[in-house]
Amino acid sequence: MTAVIERSVGGALTPTWTIGAPRLLAGLDRHAVLDHRAHLEVHGALPGGDLPRLLTLLDASSLAGRGGAGFPLGAKLRALRxxxxxxxxxxxxxxxxSLKDRVLLRRSPHLVVDGALAVAAALHARRVTIAVHDRLAExxxxxxxxxRPDGSHVRVEHxxxxxxxxxxxxxxxxxxxxPALPPGRREHATDKGILLANVETFAQLAVLVRMGWRRFADTGTRAEPGTTLLTLGGAVGRPGVVEVPLGTPLGIVLTAAQAHHTTAVVTGGYHGSWHAPLPNIELSRAGLASAGGTLGAGVLLAVDDATCALGELARVTAWLAGESAGQCGPCLFGLPALARDVQALYQGHPGAVEVALRHARAVDGRGACSHPDGAARFVTSGLHLLHDETELHLRGGCGRPVLGRLPIGAR
Amino acid sequence: MKLEIDWTRCDGHGLCAALLPERITRDEWGFPVLHNTAVNPEAPTAVRRAVAACPALALRLTNEPSESRR
Incomplete structure (x- = not known):
């Protein structure tokens, strides 16, 4: 595979680059923001289509949600009955x-709107709402x-x-x-007449509708055609939002990102997992599943040998504990306990690994949402990978500072 | 049927564990741990009594076959 790397314009913008031909990020090498004219110039007009055609495209391309769960979009449409x-x-x-959704909303908003309107037209939707969390994206x-003339059909909610x-x-x-809190009952949005999907999922759909499924499947793997957005961060020389073919080996992405002296990678964000930086891990849902992890929403963070990885783990675990909504007892009490365990381990307390693993098992699956499960997965995979670091800390420490390679908090 | 806890309601009173010790124990923070969630359709009296006794209305019997969530 040849790495075609495009530099983005504008210093203050999140950098974007691609391996292979850009699809979702097309035009962002030349434009800070694709306004409607530039959007049409780069992507062309959006073809119309009814529900059967849309379902054919979704089934043939196996397009799955890009928010983390990876649920097939076609199945979600059918669940509306x-x-x-x-x-x-x-x-x-x-x-x-993760920055990829923000980058799409801020810089290629028309692609996202196209995807939402294509689904809305096929389903004769009552309304279209774009929910945003960030003022620039809004x-x-x-x-x-x-x-755009069809823009009045769309609401924006902050x-x-x-x-x-x-x-x-x-x-x-x-x-x-x-309230913006997970409900106690496990109802699906589709049961309530809501077709909800992630920003990138709609942008992928806008690309798919234009390309048709055969061209869409020109790249990626057989089971997971197309590209994915990754947010690259941590100890890399070229952080940013990156579009790569699904199935691209981790080693190629790390090399292109100028990651040096990498000791570990975190995939899938802070509900994801820690891995040794094995160059052959395929960046796809199946590839990461076979490596025991998850692609999640496409976060890929590198940890290098300049920082104390165990300290990084402790720092993020404390952050995860603080992000509990406090609704569910096992999460409210269990995540702070887990954070204390990892901190104790960092400080070299013997026996802390066993207690941490026990607390991770104790919170797994016991909440209204997947926050405790995700935190447990993150900590458990980290402790397994950082076995040697842990030994060093039991014998007085690794001597490395905690540099905060793993970003937490507002940016 | 299935025994289920609404974690947003449960305050860890512990009545369920006292009434159904063979199915429910408590974790170190006092919250219930379900060991067997499957309940036959004509749910035993003890299960129904435990559900009725929950002061927070957090313990429920549902007809849902799976616990998938997204």
């Missing part, structure tokens, strides 16, 4: 290490809607809240006037 839904674009991107989407507020059911609840 003919209801005329509200189409909701989930742009709340509450994962602090402004970019409003500007975009004012530039939604606040923390990490768990980005969860699909929490967002559906917030849009219905409730």
């Amino acid at each position: 003919g209801q005329r839904p509200t189409v909701v674009v989930n742009g709340t991107e509450s994962e602090p290490a 402004q970019a989407v409003r500007d975009a809607l004012s530039q 939604v606040g809240g923390g990490f768990v507020a980005g969860e699909a059911r929490a967002l559906a609840r917030a849009l219905a006037g409730g």
Whole structure:
């Protein structure tokens, strides 16, 4: 595979680059923002299409949600069983290490709007709502809607809240006037007449509708055709939002990102998992699943040998504990316990590994949303990978500072 | 049927664990741990009594076959 790398314009913008031909990020090497004219120039007009055609495209391309769960979009459309839904674009991107949805909303908003309107037309939707978490994205989407004749059909809603507020059911609840918190009952948005998907999912759909499924499947893997957006961060020379063919080996991405002395990678964000930086791991849902991890929403963070990886783990675990909505007892009490365990381990307390693993098992699956499960997965995979570091800390420490390679908090 | 806890409601009162010790124990923070969630359709009296006794209305019997969530 040849790496075709494009530099983005504008210093203050999140850098974007691609391996292979850009699809979602097309035009962003030349434009800071694709206004409607530039959008049409780069992507062309959006072809119309009814529901059967859309379902054929979705089935043939196996297009799956890009918000983390990877649920097939075609199955989600069918789950509506003919209801005329509200189409909701989930742009709340509450994962602090993820930037890809924000980059799409801020810089290529028309592609996202196209995807939402294509679904809305096929389903005869009652309304289309784009939910955003960030003022720049909100402004970019409003500007975009004012530039197009069909823009008046779309509402923009600014939604606040923390990490768990980005969860699909929490967002559906917030849009219905409730709190931005996951509900206690495990109802699906589709049961309530809501077709909700992630920003990138709608942008992928806008690309798919234009390309047709055969061209769409020109790249990627057989089971997962097309590209994916990754947010690259941590100890890399070229951080940013990157578009790569699904199935691209980790080693190629790390080399292109100028990651040096990498000791570990975190995939799938802070509900994801720690891995040794094995160059052959395929960046696809199946590839990461076979490596025991998850692609999640496409976050890829590198940890290098200049920082204390165990300290990085402790820092993020404390952050995860603080992001509990405090609704569910096992999460409210269990995540702070888990954070204390990892901190104790960092400080070299013997026996802390066993207690941490026990607390991770104790919170797994015991909440209204997947926050405790995700935190447990993150900590457990970290502790398994950092076995040697842990030994060093039991014998007085690794001697490395904690540099904060893993980003937390507002940016 | 299935025994289920609404974690947003549960305050860890512990009545369920006292009434159904063979199915429910408590974790170190006092919250219930379900060991067997499957309940036959004509749910035993003890299960129904435990559900009715929950002061927070957090313990429920549902007809849902799976616990998938997205």
